[in-house]
Structure formats: structure tokens, C-alpha cells
Amino acid sequence: MIQYIKNRVSPLSLSIRDWYTGRLPVATIRNHLQKKTVPRHRHTVWYYLGGLTVFFFVVQLLTGVLLMIYYKPTIEGAHQSVVYIINEVPFGWLIRSIHSWAANLMIATLLLHMITVFYLQAYRPPRELMWMSGFILLFLILGFGFTGYLLPWDDVAFYATQIGTEVPKSIPVIGPTIVTLLRGGEDIGEATIPRMYTLHVFVLPFATFLLIGIHLFLNQYYGSSKPAGTPTKGKSIPFYPNFVLRDIRAWGIAFILLLCVAILMPWGLGQEADILRPAPEGVKPEWYFIPMYQTLNILPSHIWIFDGETVLNTMMMLGGLIVFLLPFLDRKAKHEERNLFIVSAGTVLILYCIVITLLSGPLPGEDPAVQETKIEFPSFEYRINLLMYFITPLIILIFFIVLKIRQLEFHKGQNYYE
Amino acid sequence: MNILIVSWAAITSIPFLSTVFRYTSPPKREGPVTEAVTTTGEVPPNTGKTVSVGNKPVLLITTPEGERRAFLANCTHLGCVVRYREEENDIYCACHHSVFDIEGENISGPAPRPLPQLPIEIENDHIVVTVS
Structure with missing residues (x-):
């Protein structure tokens, strides 16, 4: 039967294949991908984090386009349109929940990716530009979080944007201009939403696409970095099809996790922002901005002759510059040696961010002080059924991919599992 | 020659970039x-009220002395x-817990x-505020 189908389909599929292989450099690309290998060692698992970040970015693009259909970027329409998406549009609550959760997971995987690259010293020559492009990507992705935050126009969004756009004000000379450009005036109001919307749906995606392209090109060109001093385990894994299939398996698992949290813990919405309402007690930004927010809380109003904000801005800019130029500052890295000072400084910074975030109390959604807009999510039973409806075929698909990987690797005697 | 072309292209972009800057x-x-x-x-003694003047939030307070x-x-x-805190008779910011006295001085x-x-004026029982 299979042979019969093959015989029937082959002439057509062959002619189509001949047509596109004659017009696209398919063979060249395939040859390159087949020659490329991924080192196999005890840290190989961290290689999936970059791919996972790209996966969540794609999810953001798709769900973002769907949200754009109904969202209204005006001060009168923003909050109401989000309420409409959640309460009225079929599966609107789901699309918005996936968009919000995927944003958080994207930032989490990106931060973890950056931390592992730091500890594995993957920034050492010749991959300096990969580190630098990745660092700029981190800022762009945080920019997505920041600009997207205001769009639902709820209380927490308003105050996070108020504080976030106030911080650059203390930068000498250009600070006030940056604030005015971001807000569309001296204060957050009618002009701010369209600006944040334009940045969120056009400027940042365009810049991110460009940089992801450069980052992935460099990754393909130089291959994955093997950590210095880590012994490899046997043969390297061929990138295509073996590692690509493993990547797809990781994306499938990530998608299941995303669906679980988005369906079982749907993203809420605060009450509509009112520029006259005093800041509610306990208001705080999303977790990835809490270290900066809490540091502003700790710093005194004046340090010597400078404002606390000016000191923090200067510290952050200097710190950012140091991290950006890390491949050039870690002179031991090119000799494949560990720089204890840099590792310790990085560890202290990471621990500081974790501790200060944990000490800051409940997240905005969990804080009883922050009022929520009344939303009627579908019943728990319905959501469980919906989850099963989505993830059952996904689990089977992942099972097939795992079988395919096993078949490839055992069939050819390339057992990478031992 | 290449340097000349790239430099001139950068110079050519200045009027366009400045136009975009002015537009934004x-x-x-x-x-x-x-x-x-x-x-x-609307603002009796020992109360505060937030109002909008020219799209800016303005806090009106009437002290316990009137x-x-x-x-x-x-x-x-x-x-x-x-916001004005009636019990403490001060002005409070919930974001980072700054406190001002009723003269507006930052005290903690x-x-x-x-x-x-x-500037504030009372005209025919109405509170008139000017934001510069």
C-alpha cells in the first residue's frame, strides 16, 4: 500500500522538488546543517534555552497579531477593548492569557540563557558579537515587556509606566527629552498609548527580527560553544536532523507548559487606570523590573550631592556597559581560563536580583491591595477539558518525535543517550 | 572613496533624522x-482631593486649621x-513610601x-488653581 502511494505521488513530488531545488540553495543549506554538530557534554541541556526564547517570541508574534484585531490604542478604548477581548471574543481570554504568560516565559528563558552563557563563558573569542547582539536583544525583549505593559491601561500598568518613564529623567541633558518622546508629552496620558503601541507592534519587532537574524547567523557560522574545561561525551550530535528534532521536542514541552499555565491560571486585568487616583498601596511592576524598582526604594533621596535616581541611572548605565563589553574585559576567557573576579561579581549581582525580588512580597496579580476588573473566565471544568483538547495531540506528536530521534540515532548506531 | 560615500550618507541622513525627531x-x-x-x-478641613488641571493631577488639601x-x-x-492622609496629617506616596508635610516639604x-x-484662589466659592 505504502509503495503504491509512493509510486503514485513520486512523479509530482519529484517535479516540485526539482523546481524549488533549482531555484533555492536548498542543497547548500542542507549540506551546511548536516555538517554542523552540537557538542555533547554535561551542559548540553542549556543549549535549548536560546531556541526556547525564539519559540516564545514566535508565540508572541502570532498571539500579538490576533490581539491587534480587537485592541484599540486610545485612552478611552484601551481598557475596554481588553475587557471585550477577555469577556466577549471567543477564546479571547485564552489568546490574551497565552500572550501574557509567553511574554514572562520568554523573558525567563532569555535571562536563563544569558546566565548560562555567562557561566559557560560562551562569549569568549570568536563569539564576542553573539554576546553583544544577545545583550541588545535582552534590552529589546525587556522593551517589549515595558511597552506592552501599558497597553491594557490598568492601574498597575499606569504606575509601572509612570515610574519606568520617570527614571530616565535624571540622565543629564537628554533625560527630559527621552521622557517626553516616550510619553508624548510631560505626563502619561492620551498621547502615551499610541506611542507605546507603535513601539510594541512595529519598531521593537522590526529591530528584534534584525538582531535575531544576526544572532542566529553567527550561531550557525561559529556553532555552539563548548564550555572550557568540560570533557565531551563521545561524538557530537549532528545539528540536522538530530538536534533540530530535539529542539522541536523542547518546544513541544514548552508549549504544553505554556498552555497549562495560560488555561489554568488565566491572566487577570487590573481596574482601569485613572491619572488622578493616588498610587495604591503595594503597587509594583512585573517581576523582571522589581530589582530596579526595589533598589530605587532602598536608595536615599540624596547620595553626596546627587539625587538617588541619578546615582542609580549612572550605576545601571555603567553596569550595562560592563556587561556589554564583558568578552573584552574577561581577558582570561580567550585562554579558556575562569576569571574568578568576574564569576563572583556576576554571581553577587544575580543573587542580589533574586533576593530583592523574593523580599518584595507578592506579585501584582497576587496582591489583594491591587484591585482587579471583574472578569468571567470559563469554569474550571471547561478549562480542564480545553487543556486536554489541546495537549493530547501535542503529547502524541512529541512521542512521535522522540521515536524519530531514537530511530535515527539507534538505527545509525549513534546512541547519544548513554 | 568608500569612506567619503559612507560619511556623506551619514551627513545626508541628518536632515531626515532631525525631521523624524521633530515629528515625534x-x-x-x-x-x-x-x-x-x-x-x-468639596474639600472640608483635614481632607484632600485630587483634581485635574491641564491634564496634570493636582492635590488640593484643606488643613485642620482650614x-x-x-x-x-x-x-x-x-x-x-x-494622597493626603487624614490621620497623619501629611502627604504620602505609596510607590516608595515618601512622606511630605502639609507645606509640601519632603520629610522622609x-x-x-x-x-x-x-497658586490657589477662591472665586465665588470655587477653588481656582493655576498650573504653569
């Missing part, structure tokens, strides 16, 4: 805004809207400057 910079508001915001009865004051309601730390917390006080 919002027009400046002209002159002070004076508005009758509420009646005196004196009326108006401040720009944005905290001088990071711009959150402050990270706020670096006093709240800007605004």
Missing part, C-alpha cells in the same frame, strides 16, 4: 492653565500620584525635593 516630539503646551476645579465645600493649599500631585521621586523616604506648590 509633541508640541509644547502654551502658557499657564487656570481652572476652577471644585467648590470649597488653610487651603494646592500641590502638583506627582511625587518628586518617580512621579506617582500622592526617597523623594529628593518638596512638592511644587501651586
